Amino acid sequence: MHPLLILIIAFMLLEFAVSSVLSWLNGKWMTHPIPKVLEGIYDEEKYQKQQAYMRANKRVGWIERCVSLIITLALVISGVLGWLDTLTTQWSHSQLLQLLIFFGIFMVVSTIVSIPFSYYDTFVIEEKFGFNKTTHKTFWLDALKSFLLTLVLGGILLSIIFILYSYLGKSFWIWATLVCAAFIIFFSLFYSNLIVPLFNKQKPLEEGELRTAIENAAQEMGFSIKNIYVINGSKHSTKANAYFTGFGTKKRVVLYDTLIEQLTTEEIVAVLAHELGHNKHRDTIKTMIMSIVMVAVNLFVFSLLADNPELSHALGGTRDNSFALTLIAFSLLFSPIDLVIEPIINNVSRRCEYAADAFAAKYGHGEHLISGLKKLSANTLSNLTPHPAVVWMDYSHPPLAQRIEAIYASHKERES
Numbered sequence: 001m002h003p004l005l006i007l008i009i010a011f012m013l014l015e016f017a018v019s020s021v022l023s024w025l026n027g028k029w030m031t032h033p034i035p036k037v038l039e040g041i042y043d044e045e046k047y048q049k050q051q052a053y054m055r056a057n058k059r060v061g062w063i064e065r066c067v068s069l070i071i072t073l074a075l076v077i078s079g080v081l082g083w084l085d086t087l088t089t090q091w092s093h094s095q096l097l098q099l100l101i102f103f104g105i106f107m108v109v110s111t112i113v114s115i116p117f118s119y120y121d122t123f124v125i126e127e128k129f130g131f132n133k134t135t136h137k138t139f140w141l142d143a144l145k146s147f148l149l150t151l152v153l154g155g156i157l158l159s160i161i162f163i164l165y166s167y168l169g170k171s172f173w174i175w176a177t178l179v180c181a182a183f184i185i186f187f188s189l190f191y192s193n194l195i196v197p198l199f200n201k202q203k204p205l206e207e208g209e210l211r212t213a214i215e216n217a218a219q220e221m222g223f224s225i226k227n228i229y230v231i232n233g234s235k236h237s238t239k240a241n242a243y244f245t246g247f248g249t250k251k252r253v254v255l256y257d258t259l260i261e262q263l264t265t266e267e268i269v270a271v272l273a274h275e276l277g278h279n280k281h282r283d284t285i286k287t288m289i290m291s292i293v294m295v296a297v298n299l300f301v302f303s304l305l306a307d308n309p310e311l312s313h314a315l316g317g318t319r320d321n322s323f324a325l326t327l328i329a330f331s332l333l334f335s336p337i338d339l340v341i342e343p344i345i346n347n348v349s350r351r352c353e354y355a356a357d358a359f360a361a362k363y364g365h366g367e368h369l370i371s372g373l374k375k376l377s378a379n380t381l382s383n384l385t386p387h388p389a390v391v392w393m394d395y396s397h398p399p400l401a402q403r404i405e406a407i408y409a410s411h412k413e414r415e416s
């Protein structure tokens with residue numbers, strides 16, 4: 001066996017072990033007593049339902065991880081990737097086309113593997129616990145749209161990167177980073193106009209009590225917001241949400257119709273105050289810069305390895321210069337870095353959440369934010385006692401109890 005292949009397999013097993021241990025720890029903690037600040041959020045019946053929901057998700061998560069590990073191991077060990085790569089050279093003389101055919105087939109296979117899980121999650125688990133609103137027609141249409149979207153956008157990006165590599169050699173990573181940065185900035189600006197409408201309908205929040213309340217509160221916080229939209233989240237799920245997107249003139253606050261259904265006007269205003277906190281702290285731009293830096297690092301390291309034939313050979317490639325195999329081997333070899341990077345990104349994200357909560361609390365929306373968040377957590381049967389290691393690794397938002405304690409603490413701080 002190729003030494004690099006042994007390393008790749010070791011990394012896969014390491015990641016599998018880490019995620020399994022985290023899931024096991026979380027399972028151990030799910031029966032812990034609910035924190036004091038959250039007492040009364042679930043009655044006994046609802047608590048039992050929440051525990052059953054967690055167990056169901058945990059079981060499917062475990063099966064999905066195992067299936068995905070077995071399939072990936074089979075793909076790299078059997079040498080089928082190398083065989084497919086050689087096959088594409090018989091179908092086309094253009095290296096670019098060979099690359100696109102390879103990843104096209106790769107994408108079809110990974111979609112076929114992931115769809116049954118997504119189907120089971122939507123129509124068995126979410127359905128059983130009363131969350132699902134997706135019809136079969138919507139499910140398949142959405143799957144088709146996401147597939148085509150990834151195929152087109154991924155294909156364009158991959159082509160550009162490959163062409164830059166073929167012409168520029170090692171220094172291609174600088175230009176490729178610029179192209180990726182342009183992609184990221186473009187989609188951050190036009191996400192609401194181009195991507196969201198493919199899956200959901202959005203309309204401006206109509207005039208009335210809620211809009212007036214939001215505009216008045218925003219004005220008190222020093223904002224004039226015109227772009228408040230309502231999205232039909234109820235097309236997919238009863239779960240509610242709100243988010244802030246875009247920057248510059250493309251800024252937009254989006255409220256789910258389910259959020260408006262489940263919360264009072266004061267609570268919605270408090271959620272909005274939290275979103276304005278993200279805007280005030282320029283969190284969208286921070287996130288964007290973080291992703292661009294990540295892309296740059298990835299491309300730079302890839303540029304150091306791109307012309308090394310050993311990466312292709314490790315996956316059973318018969319030619320030295322397979323860009324496709326090198327890219328896959330690189331991503332498998334580089335993947336353990338995620339075990340370091342993910343917690344850092346999540347840590348930054350959790351800090352942003354605390355800061356946005358503190359911003360809402362500063363303008364007197366703390367109490368309503370707490371009651372709104374409690375309602376949202378109860379309605380989604382969320383886990384109130386996640387294991388600290390899981391929070392540290394995977395949570396982009398702090399657990400509810402810690403958020404509430406931080407809001408109370410910021411109240412006290414202001415009083416003294």
Ligand SMILES: [Zn+2]
Nearest residue numbers: 274278353356
């Ligand atoms: Zn937030």
